Amino acid sequence: MRITRVALSIAVLASLAAIGLSLSSCSQEEMEPIKRRVMIIGVDGLEWDVMGPLLDAGRLPTFSRLLDEGAWGEIRSLDILESPVIWTSIATGKLSEKHGITGFAKSRRGATDPTPITSNVRRVEAIWNILGERGLSVGIVGWLATWPAEPVNGYMVSSYFNYGWGDSPGEKNRRITFPEGIADDLAEYRIGPDDVGDEQLLEFLAGDTRLGEQGSLLEGRIKALRGAIATDETTRRVAHSLALSFPTDLFAVYFRGVDGPSHKFWTDAFPETGPPLTAEEEQVFGQVVVRYYEYMDRVVGEFLEYADENTTVVVTSDHGHSGPKLRGGTYQWGIAMHDPSGVVVLWGRDIVPGQLSDPSVLDITPTILALYGLPVADDMDGRVLAEAIDPAFLRAHPIMSTATYEPGEATPGSQDQEPVESPVDDEVRERLRSLGYIE
Numbered sequence: 001m002r003i004t005r006v007a008l009s010i011a012v013l014a015s016l017a018a019i020g021l022s023l024s025s026c027s028q029e030e031m032e033p034i035k036r037r038v039m040i041i042g043v044d045g046l047e048w049d050v051m052g053p054l055l056d057a058g059r060l061p062t063f064s065r066l067l068d069e070g071a072w073g074e075i076r077s078l079d080i081l082e083s084p085v086i087w088t089s090i091a092t093g094k095l096s097e098k099h100g101i102t103g104f105a106k107s108r109r110g111a112t113d114p115t116p117i118t119s120n121v122r123r124v125e126a127i128w129n130i131l132g133e134r135g136l137s138v139g140i141v142g143w144l145a146t147w148p149a150e151p152v153n154g155y156m157v158s159s160y161f162n163y164g165w166g167d168s169p170g171e172k173n174r175r176i177t178f179p180e181g182i183a184d185d186l187a188e189y190r191i192g193p194d195d196v197g198d199e200q201l202l203e204f205l206a207g208d209t210r211l212g213e214q215g216s217l218l219e220g221r222i223k224a225l226r227g228a229i230a231t232d233e234t235t236r237r238v239a240h241s242l243a244l245s246f247p248t249d250l251f252a253v254y255f256r257g258v259d260g261p262s263h264k265f266w267t268d269a270f271p272e273t274g275p276p277l278t279a280e281e282e283q284v285f286g287q288v289v290v291r292y293y294e295y296m297d298r299v300v301g302e303f304l305e306y307a308d309e310n311t312t313v314v315v316t317s318d319h320g321h322s323g324p325k326l327r328g329g330t331y332q333w334g335i336a337m338h339d340p341s342g343v344v345v346l347w348g349r350d351i352v353p354g355q356l357s358d359p360s361v362l363d364i365t366p367t368i369l370a371l372y373g374l375p376v377a378d379d380m381d382g383r384v385l386a387e388a389i390d391p392a393f394l395r396a397h398p399i400m401s402t403a404t405y406e407p408g409e410a411t412p413g414s415q416d417q418e419p420v421e422s423p424v425d426d427e428v429r430e431r432l433r434s435l436g437y438i439e
């Protein structure tokens with residue numbers, strides 16, 4: 001489907017403009033940020049061991065170009081390999097004990113089921129707050145742990161936009177976007193698992209898949225693949241429509257990407273890593289992981305078209321992937337399949353090609369601040385990836401520091417917030433359970 005500009009209502013446009021004015025007056029006695037654009041494309045679960053042979057075979061043309069022209073490395077993840085924790089560290093430059101997001105879900109007093117983690121639990125400023133408060137416009141799409149969507153100097157489509165199929169997104173689920181009104185304007189871009197056509201599905205499969213056969217052994221796994229495609233296609237379409245309609249200084253989009261397919265189809269791709277499969281499964285699903293990497297390569301390539309000569313692009317994963325771990329004779333799935341090193345590439349304005357020196361997920365936010373000529377905070381846990389930045393830029397804009405970007409009292413150690421309940425909690429829990437992330 002061709003993506004066109006979103007016809008956002010006049011009221012929503014007016015509210016965006018008003019927020020831009022009210023927030024941009026916040027900065028006092030600070031340097032003006034450098035006029036530039038930064039685009040972050042987050043892809044969950046990218047693994048060099050899978051990408052290497054595909055790059056060699058010329059099957060990932062976008063990544064080939066990014067690696068040739070950009071700065072790249074094996075990004076070091078956290079001790080906690082749970083995606084909402086890591087994506088929050090990427091967006092804050094801080095460890096979990098400071099930012100407050102400690103897992104996929106958390107128990108609430110009096111509730112029997114764990115509640116999926118929500119944005120109010122985050123205790124510290126994210127890059128979109130820091131830049132927005134200094135007058136830069138921000139557009140955030142799908143980032144983990146961003147529901148309820150918070151007020152920003154621009155727009156935010158929370159990670160829950162991908163749940164609640166069949167409902168009008170804004171109807172039941174308030175604060176699914178900021179401003180709230182854009183949820184209904186973006187609804188036409190949502191795709192549910194049942195909207196994924198057979199033709200689209202077959203791009204990822206091989207052989208006679210007997211797609212329509214009810215009760216087939218393959219049916220459950222095909223449903224999982226439909227879900228993964230629907231989610232990333234929704235994110236892709238929403239992010240395109242917004243990037244076209246409202247170019248922002250910072251644009252960040254998160255894709256569940258290869259993580260789900262890696263959990264569900266890894267052993268089909270690499271049969272030696274898991275328990276035996278049926279010949280049919282191996283034949284039908286053996287290409288899913290690799291073809292999902294090729295799909296993500298095309299998706300990233302499409303977003304590069306928005307990058308002008310003033311744009312710096314960061315493509316990053318939160319962790320890598322492996323097969324299930326065999327411990328004591330049993331296979332461990334779920335988080336045990338997350339590998340502590342993932343993929344990062346910086347590319348575009350002021351980036352010099354080469355290999356990064358032990359980059360960490362904590363380094364993304366400090367590096368973006370440096371690219372804007374803004375100081376890095378002493379209470380951040382990462383560093384500026386200076387080896388990626390043009391020395392001439394760093395001479396003109398030396399890396400500076402400031403004590404903190406946090407307003408008021410230091411927040412670490414403050415009362416832990418509980419996640420808030422949402423109308424899609426059952427659906428979120430079902431997905432987290434199906435991936436082995438929660439009990």
Ligand SMILES: [Zn+2]
Pocket residue numbers: 045259260263334335338
């Ligand atoms: Zn995972």
